[in-house]
Amino acid sequence: MNEDGLLELRNKLDSIDNELLALINERMKIVHQVGALKAKSGGAIYRPEREKAIIDRLEKLNKESNGSLNRAAIEALFLEIFAISRNIELPENVAYLGPEGSFTHQAAEGRFGAMSSYISISSIKGIFREVSTKKARFGVVPIENSSNGIVTDTINCLKQYDLKIIAEVVLDIHHTLATNCDKIKDIKRIYSKDIAFDQCRKFLANVGLDEVEQIPIESTTKAAKIAVEEEGSAAICPHVGAKLHNLPILFENIEDTDNNKTRFFIISDFENASSGNDKTSILVKFADRQGALFEFLKDFNEAGINLTKIKSHIVEGNSIFFIDFDGHKDDENVKNVLLKHSENVKVLGSYVKEINDI
Numbered sequence: 471m472n473e474d475g476l477l478e479l480r481n482k483l484d485s486i487d488n489e490l491l492a493l494i495n496e497r498m499k500i501v502h503q504v505g506a507l508k509a510k511s512g513g514a515i516y517r518p519e520r521e522k523a524i525i526d527r528l529e530k531l532n533k534e535s536n537g538s539l540n541r542a543a544i545e546a547l548f549l550e551i552f553a554i555s556r557n558i559e560l561p562e563n564v565a566y567l568g569p570e571g572s573f574t575h576q577a578a579e580g581r582f583g584a585m586s587s588y589i590s591i592s593s594i595k596g597i598f599r600e601v602s603t604k605k606a607r608f609g610v611v612p613i614e615n616s617s618n619g620i621v622t623d624t625i626n627c628l629k630q631y632d633l634k635i636i637a638e639v640v641l642d643i644h645h646t647l648a649t650n651c652d653k654i655k656d657i658k659r660i661y662s663k664d665i666a667f668d669q670c671r672k673f674l675a676n677v678g679l680d681e682v683e684q685i686p687i688e689s690t691t692k693a694a695k696i697a698v699e700e701e702g703s704a705a706i707c708p709h710v711g712a713k714l715h716n717l718p719i720l721f722e723n724i725e726d727t728d729n730n731k732t733r734f735f736i737i738s739d740f741e742n743a744s745s746g747n748d749k750t751s752i753l754v755k756f757a758d759r760q761g762a763l764f765e766f767l768k769d770f771n772e773a774g775i776n777l778t779k780i781k782s783h784i785v786e787g788n789s790i791f792f793i794d795f796d797g798h799k800d801d802e803n804v805k806n807v808l809l810k811h812s813e814n815v816k817v818l819g820s821y822v823k824e825i826n827d828i
């Protein structure tokens with residue numbers, strides 16, 4: 471291998487890295503001052519709308535100056551910088567639906583970065599409790615999956631607790647089949663979460679595993695932990711979960727649809743300012759009379775509000791609707807409609823709209 475000139479290029483990289491480090495430290499000094507200011511005013515540390523505005527601006531600048539980074543790369547770099555910044559302003563705990571390595575953990579790390587302090591919690595209700603008792607500043611919970619629909623526990627908790635949705639994260643969900651068995655025919659049982667089995671039905675039939683015992687447990691990552699200890703077992707689990715428990719992966723991306731996504735909410739105890747590109751989620755209980763739903767939808771339509779999702783859901787025997795629409799709750803047209811229906815509506819939060827939608 472001819473590596474002439476490598477040393478010279480590495481020297482150049484080293485001196486750029488030195489400059490980057492000095493600049494980042496310079497940035498963090500200012501972040502420290504922002505933190506002190508917020509400590510006085512009581513302002514929220516996490517400002518998703520500001521982070522989005524910075525990334526939008528940098529993406530535009532990058533295009534204008536013909537930079538080689540795409541939006542995903544700019545986001546990856548700067549979301550980590552913001553996460554470090556927030557920790558400098560005030561270290562805050564993030565509670566997520568565990569165990570470690572779960573998809574919710576991945577969603578949390580994607581938004582809060584490597585420096586945050588994470589608390590793994592085993593139930594959705596536990597996460598809401600953790601945030602409302604201020605043991606954690608943020609909670610990360612799944613709200614819906616493209617194949618399995620709405621997560622009932624999350625809706626119930628959003629109804630019950632006085633917390634706000636402050637951000638959404640949409641993850642592409644890929645499953646692996648991981649096992650210590652050398653051959654498929656040696657697999658005698660498979661562990662996973664019930665919905666993961668549902669999402670991989672065709673794959674299991676294709677490889678002749680549809681008749682093998684399926685043991686549903688509470689998390690896909692725990693499935694990997696059990697399968698590594700039990701001979702003749704396999705797990706349907708995330709790549710990260712298999713790696714975490716040193717379980718060899720036999721097949722990757724075994725989900726039946728190539729558009730398998732899960733949407734997560736980040737919950738906290740504050741409300742976001744408008745970013746100009748927001749979405750709002752509400753729960754609505756309609757009066758038990760003819761035309762109630764129709765009137766509600768008509769008012770939204772006349773106010774020029776784009777409803778992006780409407781799902782009915784039963785809580786304690788009563789039917790309620792989970793609705794998403796474009797706009798911020800403080801936008802004039804939104805405010806008026808919500809005011810008119812305030813008796814029946816619970817506003818769950820306005821937050822920056824993700825590009826990756828479900």
Ligand SMILES: O=C(O)C(=O)C[C@]1(C(=O)O)C=C[C@@H](O)C=C1
Pocket residue numbers: 501504515516517518520521524551552555556559
């Ligand atoms: O602008 C702020 O409010 C900050 O706290 C600074 C900063 C940043 O690093 O730029 C950090 C955290 C916020 O979520 C948004 C931006």
